[in-house]
Amino acid sequence: MTETAAQAEPYYLPAGNEIDIFERCHEQRLAVMLKGPTGCGKTRFVEHMAWRLKRPLITIACHDDLAASDLIGRFLIRHDGTQWQDGPLTRAAREGAICYLDEVVEARQDTVVILHALTDHRRILPIDKTGEIVQAAPGFQLVVSYNPGYQRMLKDLKPSTRQRFVAMDLDFPGAEQEMEIIRQESGTDHATAHALVTLAHRIRSLRDRGLAEVPSTRLLIATALLAKNGIPVKEACYAGLISPLSDDESLVSAMRDLVDATFL
Known part of the structure; x- marks a missing residue:
């Protein structure tokens, strides 16, 4: 309490x-x-x-x-x-x-x-x-x-x-709103916020493939904070976004592939 x-x-x-x-x-x-x-x-x-x-x-x-x-x-x-x-x-x-x-x-x-x-x-x-x-x-x-x-x-x-x-x-905000929230809460740049929201939308489409919980705006903010404070962006995504969502090897592998495709 x-x-x-x-x-x-x-x-x-x-x-x-x-x-x-x-x-x-x-x-x-x-x-x-x-x-x-x-x-x-x-x-x-x-x-x-x-x-x-x-x-x-x-x-x-x-x-x-x-x-x-x-x-x-x-x-x-x-x-x-x-x-x-x-x-x-x-x-x-x-x-x-x-x-x-x-x-x-x-x-x-x-x-x-x-x-x-x-x-x-x-x-x-x-x-x-x-x-x-x-x-x-x-x-x-x-x-x-x-x-x-x-x-x-x-x-x-x-x-x-x-x-x-x-x-x-209530639901997750639209793409532009979610980008603005991430920028305001983490202080990250526009490009990173845009990429994270794009990634989140791709991962959210995996719900039908067995993902119990889709990435929240909260997780995106945590990931942005890691990236802004020196963690390489892919590693920040693995730790702040992917690992909290699932322990299923096939789902984790699919999400890691999406991270790699988003941040070339």
Whole structure:
């Protein structure tokens, strides 16, 4: 769990009207669901919107072992007795922060259910262990994200949960936008950014050949940073782009061939 209050504007290049939709949702106290592939900018978008709306941001990385008490809070044993400690979701509700649950489908269903009362007109969070009912402060907003590519029958949100959110579909940016993002984030030159985006588009076409995850904009930025800081560009691609994607020898070989063809 991380809590941030950005001082400098987190760089984000919009692909459509997602900023306007998010702002209207915040005004109307509507929860937001972000859907999109890994590394397409969902987290950066939330960071940018928190800065834009001047709200603190509490980020929670969801996983299989995430329990309701991890979000709500628990009693801690002290030398002089027990003391209640708010969890990140409770703190966000009290403080009027934006609470961002990253990859929410990874959390258990019984954990996700506790979000329901915060995502409708009630905007409350009942704390069973203390009997308190926390009324969400003005400015509180719940945002969740997930990667539809990872959906499975046992890893999906219930319809009763999904319909409590305004959903936005995010994807990798267009070629020109992705080039600009890489240049801004890494400081690399136009030619390198163009070549990396061209390479990424070629590799993304391998999804139908068994590649589970295609290269994200995040990986392209990491590769550009390596190349800009002295690593030969092909080696930077092998380490920053190819190796993280797969261990399958045939796929790795095919991707390395694409690197060699791109950077002659």
